[in-house]
Amino acid sequence: MNVRRLAAGVALALAAAPPAHAERLIVSVSNHRVTVTPNYAGEELVLFGSVERDAQAPTTRTSYDLVVTVMGPRADMVTRRKERRFGIWINTDSRQFLKVPGYLALFANRPFEAIASPEVQRRQQLGLNNVLLTQRVGPDYADVVPNDAFRSAFVRLQSQHGLYREDTSAVTFLTPTLFRTGIPLPAAVPIGTYEVEIKLFADGALVTKTETAFEIVKIGFEQFVAGAARQYGLVYGLVTTLMALMTGWMASIVFKRD
Amino acid sequence: MVPPRRHFGYQGGSSHHAVSGPGRARARASGQEQEPTRVQIYLPIADLPVNIFLLLAMGAAVGFVSGMFGIGGGFLMTPLLIFIGITPGVAVASVSSHIAASSFSGALSYWRRRAIDPSLASVLLIGGAIGTALGVYTFTLLRALGQLDLMIALSYVALLTSVGGVMFWEGLRAMLRARRGEVVTVRRPGSHVWIHGLPLKMRFKRSKIYVSVVPVVTIGIFIGFLGAVMGIGGGFILVPLLIYLLRVPTSTVIGTSMVLTLATMMIATMLHAISNHLVDAVLALILMVGGVTGAQFGARAGQMIRGEQLRLLLGLLILAVGVRFAVELVIRPEDLFTIRATGISE
Structure with missing residues (x-):
């Protein structure tokens, strides 16, 4: 019975697995090296791309969903919480976030719930709530539930500074296979290498993904x-x-x- | 787009995005339309764009006040910088070089008038150097513990409300006495038996005093420590201490205190630059230029106001800054959480 279940599983996996490279993503950012001068008041990069379909792609599959994740250079951060002690507000608890991106943006063409199931969202780290932000919890390293006070405060503060953002209408499909999205970079962007991951979904499952990168340098x-x-x-x-x-x-x- | 929030209580210290003061918010709002006009200057260490004229005006205003009262003005400049959104650490470290500039120009003119006691200044300096080193060490330690901003605020509250209160009270009493027509007797402060009983006495010729070096060095340590932690020259505490405790005559007291301020602030600038990398030279330069200019006009204005009124005003000003910090601590902060980058780990 075990064997039969295993066989069934394999068969299912084979059937479900997308044909190798049926779709291919071709992307480019408008500028691979952003120079931040003293006058820099924020700008927007543009990412374009197209979904290349070959003969293997199922003809029934015509509508795609796209999720773009931009991650800036990683650094350790401390989030502190103030509490009232002796009548004044002082920092008491703190939580250390390890190697978290200094800039994090998630863009999609429609809400993540419409793109994939919660399980896939979690696995593919779709949305600020699902991106892994490692904390030091005692001797362990782990991410915590999205509604953890420190985690949500961290995401909220970073969002207030324009460094963390989530926009599920930022990706626009110009034609069914041609897309673009803007990547806003506020004045406070940290310098370093930014990784861009582009994931293509269809019918709630990941079809293919690709990566590109750009660099932010400060000069002057x-x-x-x-x-x-x-x-x-x-x-x-x-x-x-x-x-x-x-x-x-x-x-x-x-x-x-x- | 971040709404331009008033965000004074925000405790940051992060290298790049702890602050969303009005300066930054304005930069974002106006950046798109008026790119070439370089009114916004980017402060490299504070890591935020600030209107250059705002900084110049602040430097000039504080310079005016400092010239008027004959003080360094650090206790005003550091809070002002914190209030516009610069993190307390950067404010304290940068203001030390700003005070070094203004006290140097002051010290030079006192030197020309031979109103400095070199031997007293050097003994004070021994203490000042030790105190400054201790202060910068404490500063670094507190910063690592995440309690730097709290300690800066608490020190400001304690020091400014007490000193400001006393000054205000003294000024008020003197003014009332003058109004009632009483003769204000300028009395030489009484003899401090315990101070004169201390060993290691030394004769300071130009000040014409014979006093133990122990209290002199102690005062130096105290002022140096406060200066490094709080970003103040400490003149407004040092001058009364020298007059009342050591009975330094008024002819040399301000010049000598300026030499100590100059030396401790130079040491503080160096140590802050080496250990914490928080000295913003661009910020300091703008403040210096505004400050030394404003000080000239302030000095002239100061000569037109009577002594006790001057003291009353100064007391009021110091008290107001202290109360401002106290309010900041007591009211519930807009945001209970703060982020600080602790370094890139690769």
């Missing part, structure tokens, strides 16, 4: 200053101190009072 005087401050603290401190002394000295010359 300000970035030079920031870099110098981090790497050469001593020299930076000396230069700043000298600058202070120069300014003070100049002022005492310019405004010499009798």
Whole structure:
């Protein structure tokens, strides 16, 4: 009986498995290297793509769903909660998030519930509630339920800064197989490599996926200053101190009072 | 798009997005239409765009006040920066270099008038250097514990409300006495027996005092520590301490205190730059330029106001900043949660 069940399972799996590369995704972003200058006030990248169908693709399958996930450079973050102690509000509990993306955006052409079942949504990490955000919980590392206070506060704060976002109407299909979506990058975007994952769904199941990436670099005087401050603290401190002394000295010359 | 929220209580300290002060919100709102006009300047360490004229105006306003009262103005500048959305850590670290600039120009002019006691300044400095190092160490420790902003706020509340209250009260009494026509006797502060009983006495020639170095070094440590943790020069505490405890004459007290402020703030700038990387040189430069300019006009205005009124005003100002911090701590914050980046782990 075990064997029969196994066989049935295999048969089912074979039947359900999509034919290899029946569809292919071809995508490109409008700019693979975004330079953030001091004037940068946020901009929007555009991702285009098309669904290439070959002869193996089932002819009945004509409508697709698309989910685009953009993940910025990862960093450790701490979320702290204030509580009232002795009449004042102070930080008490904190939770550490490990290697979470500094920027996270999920775009789709329609609500995730319409695209796939909750189980698939969870497995494919569709939606901010389903993306894995690892926390240090005691000695363990784990993600917690989406309505955990620290997790939801973390997502909410990041969303307020425009760094985490979810938009289920951002992907538009220009033709049944040609699509585009905008990737808004606010002024506060962290620098680094951004990974873009594009997943194609049909009839509630993943058909294929592809990846691309872009890079955000900060340039200009300000970035030079920031870099110098981090790497050469001593020299930076000396230069700043000298600058202070120069300014003070100049002022005492310019405004010499009798 | 983030709505421009007032967000003073937001405790951040993150390297890139802890702050959503009005500055940033404005940058986003206006960024699209008026790109080339570079009114917004990007602060590299504070990591947010701020209107350059706002900063200049703040520098000038604080400079005006500091020139008027003959103080460094750090206790006003640091809170103002925090209120516009710069994280307390960056504010404290950057203001130290700003105060170094203004106290240097002050010290130079006092030096020319020979109104500085070099030997007293050097003994104070020994304490100042130790205190500053301790202060920066404490600052770094508190930052790691996530309690830096709280401690900065608490220190401001404690120090400013007490000092401001005393000053206000003194000024008020002096003014009432003057109004009643009483002769204000400028009395030399009484002899402090315990201070004069301390060992290691030293003669400070220019100030014409003979006093133990123990209280001098202690005052130096205290001021250096406060300066590093709170981003203040400490002149408004140091001057009364020198006058009342050490009986330093008024001819040398301000010049000497400025030398100590200059030295501790230089050390603080260096140590903050080395250990915490929080000194924003661009921010500091703008503040300095505004500050030294404003100070000139403030000094002239200060000469037109009577002494006790000046003290009353200063007391009121210090008290107001202290109360502002207290209110911030007591009212329920808009958001109980805060995020801070703790580093990139690869």
